[in-house]
Amino acid sequence: MRRRTFVGAVGSGAALGLAGCLTQDGDESDDSNGDPEPEEPNLEGTLEVVTYESMIDGDNPAGPWLKEAFEEAYPDAELEWVQLPDQGVGHYINQAQGGQNIDADVYFGLNIDDLVSVDDNLEEGGLFRGLNADRIDRSSRIRDGLDMGDPHDRVLAYDTGYISLVFDETEVDDPETFEDLTEPAYEDALIAQNAQTSDPGQAFLLWTIDAFGEDGYLDYWRDLRENGVRALEDWSESYYGAYMNEERPMVVSYSTDQVFASAEGNDLSRHQIGFLNDQGYANPEGMAIFEDADSVDLAYEFLDFVLSNDAQAEIAERNVQFPAVEDEHVDLDDEFDQYAHVPPEAVTVGYDDLRGNLDEWVDDWAREFASQ
The missing domain is CATH 3.40.190.10 (Periplasmic binding protein-like II)
Known part of the structure; x- marks a missing residue:
């Protein structure tokens, strides 16, 4: 690919x-x-x-x-x-x-x-x-x-x-790379989503495939598992449930998170945006x-x-x-312009690469990690 x-x-x-x-x-x-x-x-x-x-x-x-x-x-x-x-x-x-x-x-x-x-x-x-x-x-x-x-x-x-990380800067530092998430500083920190049942969960999986290739992404997820990643069923359960209840300091979400958090009057220290490898998944x-x-x-x-x-x-x-x-x-509110973050580099796995591969990639991932 x-x-x-x-x-x-x-x-x-x-x-x-x-x-x-x-x-x-x-x-x-x-x-x-x-x-x-x-x-x-x-x-x-x-x-x-x-x-x-x-x-x-x-x-x-x-x-x-x-x-x-x-x-x-x-x-x-x-x-x-x-x-x-x-x-x-x-x-x-x-x-x-x-x-x-x-x-x-x-x-x-x-x-x-x-x-x-x-x-x-x-x-x-x-x-x-x-x-x-x-x-x-x-x-x-x-x-x-x-x-x-x-x-x-x-x-x-x-x-x-853009899929990104949302994290609490009072508990963890901004991870710069995918590899950082496998380090002891981020043990039991990350909440992700099931790639079989969640759009952001599947997008994050594809982001890791983009980063490590189809021959390396499962090894990377094994490293994440060893470091305590938790994959919940969907975005609502992971964000509104586990993350907003402060069960963990980091969640896979969207780079527009601060728009919502600001409108709700939430403490933005818990709504920092992390772009791994200076990227976001479009x-x-x-x-x-x-x-x-x-x-x-x-x-x-x-x-x-x-x-x-x-x-x-x-x-x-x-x-x-x-x-x-x-x-x-398009004339957008000042708050949107201020709090909606665009990654330095936007990437995606394209149509041609997904054809004939997507189901196999997700199924291979699910056999090992869907119940985490």
Whole structure:
């Protein structure tokens, strides 16, 4: 595998570079594989959008704002949120394998790993439609590197986060490298997540694969285990449970943690951000239109709407993630600018490296470490 695929090598506080997932100049994409633009698009009816629970429920989620604003912009349309089943994208993979029609129009919350699962289990390029860039004017504003590597142009990023460490500086020093976490100073310090059941848990696992290679990552995890790493089932259990209850001084989380902590009035000494090897693992979230979508025209309008200035700002601040589009288009609160940290170097394991490998890597890890 290639040891590293760069999402963007950026300076402290900088943004990812310019460009888009899909181009409109005809140089990098072939719109002949996408949906032709109709002369009179049908912008009436119900748009069913599948997404994860925290997008539509909880403390100040982005979903209700998006619904109200979209319906105001398209008064003959109704946006209906559909909560993602427990199986995630696997639910829709199973439906497609069984020949069932998928009722939803848009999937909102895809990551690279989901896309790989689709193509590893279905005919490559399946489940979602190839997108026509000419129908999504704002797609050209998406940051360089957030295309998720999809060779079939099915997905557009709408935000991105960086997996990092969050630690209590009154108890431990900022670890500079992955190897530091195996030293006695960090014995019984780290809380991680199960890579089988948690997005940040899987992202952290892939980060270690990026750092040590597919032949070395399990040895590294054995060293972590010897030093007392604890892998809990999901992010909520590890962060809101163990970490916020001060069971341990360090947790795998997001580099925007201080935004949330500051808003809650928490002591920021326990919410310091650690970038191992001066890196953060980029984890963009994307949106795609199902092949079986009934409201295709409305779906295209929704994708374009999500990339608008106001929508990008609301999603970033309510999701506590970074916008997908360039900074000059999005006006964020001062607190976000102050407390949201961008790693000096952003890395990810790309689509091509994940294809045919992801399930095996996770399964091999789980056999030894899932119950830690």
